[in-house]
Amino acid sequence: MPSSSSAQTRRVAFVDAFAMGRLLLPVMNRLGIECVHVQSPHPDVHLVRLPFPEGFVANVRHHGDVAATASALRELEVGSVISSGESGVELTDRLAAELGTPGNGMSRPTSRRNKYDMVLALHAAGVESAATIVSADADEIIEWAETTAGYPVVLKPVSSCGTDNVVACSSADQVRAVHEKIMTSPDRHGLPNTVVLAQEFLDGDEYFVNTVSRDGRHHTAEIWRYYKTRLPGGNIIYDYNEPLSPDDPQAMTVEAYAHQVLDALEVRNWASHTEIMMTAKGPVLVECAARFGGGQVPDIARRCLGTNQIELVGLSVVDPDEFDRLPTTAYQLLEGLRYVHLINPNDHGVAPSHEAMAAIRALPSYAHAVTTHPAGDPLPRTVDVATQPGYVILISEDPEQLRADYRKLREIERDHLYANSPR
Incomplete structure (x- = not known):
């Protein structure tokens, strides 16, 4: 990839980069890309509470007037507008259309947010839907x-x-x-x-496909299988995720279907995250989001998959021709890994301290952890993404080691991880 010394500096605007901003900024800056932040009127109420990353060259608040916000971005010499959060998807498309910069189709713009309009768009395109x-x-x-x-x-x-x-x-x-x-x-x-x-209810195995597109040409950055847990009250939460080799037959099937979905929803540029259930009748869309997949750690993705969504978006900005030369399936499976979502099974508990996490860090395949609350803060019982205390990344070439460390991690959770003090 071009380095910051060899690439002409460009400016892109990211809409609602509250969670992804701290990941986007260093990668984009290394590529010679300066970043402007645009805040929509209704960002994610959970993510907006996080400390906002430093390094954006400007911050623009959108107050409802697309032409005014586009004018501010034009004055800042922004050449691309990219959604980094779900709340920014529709505003990103409207700003890109106003600026005349690369964006998505506007015949059904609500289909990239409204899940019912999404199904209608798939039906109109003859793509299998729920x-x-x-x-x-x-x-x-x-x-x-x-x-x-x-x-x-x-x-x-x-x-x-x-x-x-x-x-x-x-x-x-x-x-x-x-x-x-x-x-x-x-x-x-x-x-x-x-x-x-x-x-x-879609019965089957669930996958997600993260892609980056440029002018309607889609490149797959990663394909993962979700493993979820259905709680006694019916809530569905994440348990763990594992990537698939790109030559896995299931991976190839869901990838082809994901690209059909992107075409049906007129996703033509930048990152997307598509969730798919492999049912008895074949792949069926759960939902598609025209933004980066969440929970990313770019360095680990590069180590284990050879690339990541953020770097691919950066490449599409600084060198579109090189991006177009990439294979449709742009990743490889270089090492085995498992993202384990932390689950607080108790009605009460506290966010784990550094000391409480020591037993997890001692696992042979431990590679990285993210916790979403300061140590000692009270935690609710986990019932959705917002109440999951974080995640742990395990990496090993030995599948049995990953399984054993996963089981041990769940034991640590049940034993003491969310107690007031480590045992």
Whole structure:
């Protein structure tokens, strides 16, 4: 890749880079790219609480006037606008269209955020999708479940993310309770839920495909399998993730389907994160997000996969021709790794201290850990992404070592990790 000394300095704007900003900045700066931050009116209420990364050359607040915000970016000589968070997806597209910079298609712009519009776009393009309805009436969803989809059905906010209020409901009573909870709660961006989305329960193995696109040509940065846990109340949370070799037959199937989804949603530029369930009838979309995948550690991705989404986006900015020469599947599986999502199984607990994490750091395959709360802060029981205390990355060429260390990590969690003091 070009170094900062050999590449002409360019400026890009990232919309809502509250979580990804600390990862984006060093990679982009190494490539000679200066970064401007744009804050949307409704960023993720959980991520905005994190300390904001330093290093952006300017910060622009969007107050609703796209032309005014685009004018400010034009004065800053911004050449590309890129979404780094779910809350920035729609604003990114509108700004790119206003500026005339590389962006996504605008015939169905809401289909990249609104999960019902997403399904409609897939249906119009002839791409397999899940049976779905939206309604402000719980009884309408119950009737649909009992006459069409069957139980369980999955309820979620129509435009939220991060497993926020995603619940698999197994009865009419549960549908009513979850529907009421969603309708009376704001989503992760602080906005009211005016309808609830219901989908057929997709039974199978779940994968995600992270891609980077330029002018409608998609390159795959990584393919992973999700392993999730369904809690007794129906909430679905992340357990752990593992990458697939690019020549794995399942990987090739979900990759081809993911690229069809991107075309159907008119995703033409920059990063995307696509979640897919491999069902008995083949791959079916869970949801697609036109932004970077979360939970990234660029150095580890480069070590184990040979590349990462952030570097690929940077390459597409500084050297589009070189980016276009990349193979469609741009990664390799160089080392085995497992992302283990921390789970607090208790109604009470505290964020683990450095000392409490020592037993995890001692695991033979331990490579990296991220905790989301200061040590000693009270923790709620884990029911979704926002209440997961962090994650641990294990790396080993021995699959059995990864499995053994994973089991030991869960034992440490159950034993003392979230206690007031380490035992």
